[in-house]
Structure formats: structure tokens, C-alpha cells
Amino acid sequence: MKILYGDEWRAFDLTGLSVGVLVPPDQAARIVPAVVGSARAVKVFQDSPVWVVPVAVPRVGPVVSLARLHLRMAVRDAWTRRLLTPGRFGSREVVVSPSYYRALEQPHCKLVAWPVYAIVEHGVRTAEGIEHRLDVLITANPLGKAKAA
Amino acid sequence: MTYDFDAMLQTIKDKQWSLADIEWDAPGAETMTDELRAKMQPFLADLVWIEHVGARGFASLARKAPTPVVREIYEYFHAEEQKHANAELALMKRWGMLDEDGSIPEPNINVKLAIKTLDAFGDSLPLSALATLIPLLECALDGALVKFLLDEVSDPVCHEVFRHINSDEARHITVDFQVLELIGAGPMHRLLVESASNLKPQVVLGLIVVFVPLINKMRDNIVAMGLPEQKLYNAVKRFRTIGGRGEYTHRIPAYHVLKAQAAMVIDRSHPYHRLLADPMVKVTSFVPARILGRPQTWVDEVTHEPVAS
Numbered sequence: 530m531k532i533l534y535g536d537e538w539r540a541f542d543l544t545g546l547s548v549g550v551l552v553p554p555d556q557a558a559r560i561v562p563a564v565v566g567s568a569r570a571v572k573v574f575q576d577s578p579v580w581v582v583p584v585a586v587p588r589v590g591p592v593v594s595l596a597r598l599h600l601r602m603a604v605r606d607a608w609t610r611r612l613l614t615p616g617r618f619g620s621r622e623v624v625v626s627p628s629y630y631r632a633l634e635q636p637h638c639k640l641v642a643w644p645v646y647a648i649v650e651h652g653v654r655t656a657e658g659i660e661h662r663l664d665v666l667i668t669a670n671p672l673g674k675a676k677a678a
Numbered sequence: 679m680t681y682d683f684d685a686m687l688q689t690i691k692d693k694q695w696s697l698a699d700i701e702w703d704a705p706g707a708e709t710m711t712d713e714l715r716a717k718m719q720p721f722l723a724d725l726v727w728i729e730h731v732g733a734r735g736f737a738s739l740a741r742k743a744p745t746p747v748v749r750e751i752y753e754y755f756h757a758e759e760q761k762h763a764n765a766e767l768a769l770m771k772r773w774g775m776l777d778e779d780g781s782i783p784e785p786n787i788n789v790k791l792a793i794k795t796l797d798a799f800g801d802s803l804p805l806s807a808l809a810t811l812i813p814l815l816e817c818a819l820d821g822a823l824v825k826f827l828l829d830e831v832s833d834p835v836c837h838e839v840f841r842h843i844n845s846d847e848a849r850h851i852t853v854d855f856q857v858l859e860l861i862g863a864g865p866m867h868r869l870l871v872e873s874a875s876n877l878k879p880q881v882v883l884g885l886i887v888v889f890v891p892l893i894n895k896m897r898d899n900i901v902a903m904g905l906p907e908q909k910l911y912n913a914v915k916r917f918r919t920i921g922g923r924g925e926y927t928h929r930i931p932a933y934h935v936l937k938a939q940a941a942m943v944i945d946r947s948h949p950y951h952r953l954l955a956d957p958m959v960k961v962t963s964f965v966p967a968r969i970l971g972r973p974q975t976w977v978d979e980v981t982h983e984p985v986a987s
Binding site: 606644 | 691694695696697698740741743745746749753754757758760761764765797801974975976979981983984985986987
């Protein structure tokens with residue numbers, strides 16, 4: 530598995546590859562729509578969700594209601610919506626992305642909300658006991674290098 | 679002294695294991711005789727469903743957690759229960775207990791009702807009710823069901839898998855009871871208000887229509903498969919003992935309600951069975967599964983494959 534840090538993925542041809550995205554949610558909202566077109570399969574490893582709005586709105590007023598409505602309209606599956614809904618200790622950040630949820634809805638894109646506990650030679654291991662095999666892992670954290678087995 | 683949840687979270691992270699760590703083709707599968715296979719297949723199918731539905735319970739608990747660290751611990755526990763369901767399904771696969779497509783056997787109507795209830799109300803159940811129910815189920819699982827399985831099956835791979843599972847479960851039970859201490863130490867008025875809110879119609883109805891027959895059906899199924907009733911008795915005794923050791927747990931009304939119910943469940947001669955539980959098992963057996971609709975997609979997430987591409 531090839532690990533790409535930060536913006537390295539921009540210069541990398543992902544055509545036909547199985548790609549994992551392990552980055553904070555604001556970056557995932559930017560990266561996932563960009564890679565989902567070329568990759569064969571995309572797995573988005575989510576630590577904790579944030580609210581996403583389709584257009585920039587002032588941070589006053591019912592921004593969370595708008596984000597909730599956006600989520601309800603854009604994501605069909607009730608359980609996936611739950612996984613994408615921030616909890617009471619969740620981040621207060623609001624991310625602007627018109628295409629993140631649409632990208633997640635692609636049949637070859639999968640949201641993985643299980644905690645990631647190790648990056649290994651061929652993929653990422655999550656706490657539900659499964660090793661997710663990948664060709665490429667896009668991650669923001671250079672410390673991931675130290676963890677890689 | 680306050681419990682160090684941060685240290686526990688670190689331990690949980692350090693102790694993670696994967697299905698890929700297990701050699702599923704190692705020798706020993708031949709110890710599963712045809713006779714034992716026929717006996718254990720329905721038992722394991724029930725066990726996988728208990729773990730899988732238990733995992734969903736932790737997902738709701740994570741939403742209710744009193745602190746961010748406890749929330750993160752519950753998120754791991756949610757995943758670990760799912761891992762246990764996955765590992766037990768992989769054991770079923772190893773022993774030739776699954777059909778060709780390797781899918782989990784269809785659950786009975788009472789499990790389906792429990793899934794429906796969790797989908798509809800899981801996230802709105804009060805913390806104290808859910809936080810009390812989960813350790814009771816874990817004591818039963820850990821103390822009775824798993825011990826029974828390990829007594830019956832000699833396959834070394836099964837014993838290796840359950841060494842991991844038991845070590846996880848020991849941490850679950852420790853945290854579950856420490857959270858009860860945390861809840862119990864809260865102001866009495868809050869406990870009373872929350873307990874009063876437990877009396878919402880969906881909770882009471884859920885308890886009587888879903889939980890009572892679910893537990894009784896499982897209880898009778900498993901005893902019929904050969905689980906000694908003494909093991910169930912010991913499991914409930916453990917719940918009482920650990921809960922009784924705590925300084926504040928006894929202040930939680932839900933703890934006393936579930937403790938009393940558990941005592942009735944294990945005593946087959948108690949009128950609880952004749953007057954409530956047995957009729958509810960009978961009534962729910964007439965519920966057509968199709969009226970429940972399709973469950974949420976978490977139900978499909980269990981897998982016996984250690985590696986996903």
C-alpha cells in the first residue's frame with residue numbers, strides 16, 4: 530500500500546485503484562469528491578463527523594438546521610445519516626461542501642466509521658476486527674509513518 | 679477515588695486485535711463432530727445476534743455518554759462487540775455452519791423486534807436504563823453463554839478467539855460498572871427525573887413486548903441446548919455482586935428494577951414466567967416479520983471475512 534501525505538494525492542494517478550481516505554473531516558469533504566471520479570473504490574475512514582452545508586452561510590442563525598436538512602436530502606440511508614451526524618461532544622465546526630455527501634453516495638464509495646487502530650502493510654485495521662485492503666492511503670498525518678508496520 | 683477512564687481508553691487502544699491475527703485454517707476444526715455441530719449451530723447463531731444487537735446498544739450509549747472520554751470508550755466497545763459477532767461468524771464458517779453465501783442465519787422474531795426497537799428508539803432511551811441493561815447482558819454473555827461454549831467445544835482456534843473476546847469483555851464490564859458509579863454519584867433529583875422519564879410509553883412497552891420475550895426465548899432456547907441453569911444463576915449473581923460493591927450504583931432505580939427482573943428470569947418457577955414472559959413469547963410469535971419493515975443497514979454489516987477489499 531502506498532501512503533500519500535497531505536496534498537501528494539493531487540500529483541498521483543488514482544485511476545482504477547482502491548483508495549482509503551484517513552484525514553480530518555474538513556479535508557475529507559475536499560478530497561473525497563475529487564478522488565471518487567477516478568478511483569475504483571474509495572473508503573472514507575471517519576473519526577468523528579462534522580456538520581456539512583452545501584453553500585457558505587453566515588455562522589449565525591440556524592446553520593445546524595440547514596446542515597441537518599442537507600444531510601436528510603443528500604443521504605438516503607438512515608444508518609449512514611446517523612454516522613454522519615455529530616454527537617453532543619462533536620465538533621462545532623461547519624464544513625462547506627456541495628459535493629461531499631453526493632460523493633459518499635456513489636456505489637463504489639464507503640463510509641467506515643469504526644475507529645482505526647493501525648496502518649499495516651496492505652491496508653488499515655479498524656476496531657471491528659477487519660483489515661481494509663487498499664492500494665493507496667491518503668492521510669494528513671505524517672505520524673502515520675511511525676505507526677506503519 | 680475517581681476512576682481513570684483515560685488510562686482505560688489507552689489500554690483499550692493498546693489491546694486491539696483483528697480477525698486477520700487468527701489462523702482460521704489451523705488444525706482443530708475436525709473436533710467439531712456432526713452431533714456437536716447440529717447442537718451448537720443454533721446456539722452460535724443466537725450468540726452472533728446477541729453480540730450484533732449489543733453492539734448497536736453501545737452505539738446508542740456512545741450518544742449518551744457523560745464525558746467525551748467515555749464516549750470514545752463506548753465507540754470502541756461498539757466496534758469490539760461487532761468484532762465479536764464477526765469472529766463468531768468466522769468460527770461458524772470454519773465449522774461449516776453457514777450456507778454457501780456465508781451470511782448470518784435469519785434471526786427469530788424477538789431479535790427482529792429488538793432491532794426494530796433499537797432503530798426507532800435506541801438513541802432516545804435514557805442513559806441510566808441503557809447503561810444498566812448492557813452490563814447485565816454482558817454478565818450473562820460472559821458468565822454463562824461463553825463458558826458453556828468453551829466447555830462444549832475443544833477446537834483450539836475457538837479457545838484462542840475467546841481469549842481475546844473474554845479479555846475485551848472484562849474491560850467492558852469494568853467500564854460499564856464504573857459508568858454506573860458515575861451516574862449513581864449524580865444528584866438524586868436528576869436520577870429521579872431520569873427514572874421518571876424511563877416510564878415513557880415506548881420504554882415500558884419496549885420492555886414488556888420486546889425485552890421480556892426476547893430474554894425468555896433466548897433463556898429457554900439455551901437451556902434446552904444444554905446450558906446448566908446454575909450458570910445463568912451465577913451470571914446474575916455476578917451482576918448483583920459487582921453492582922453491590924459500588925458506592926453509588928445502588929442509587930440508580932433502573933439497577934434495582936433490572937436486578938429484580940433478572941432474578942425472576944433465572945428462577946423458572948417464578949410466576950413471572952407463567953403470567954408475563956411465556957404469554958409474551960407466545961403473542962410475539964404471531965407477529966408477522968414483514969410488518970416490521972426493513973431494518974437499518976447496520977444489520978448487514980456483520981462479516982466472517984477478516985480482510986475486506
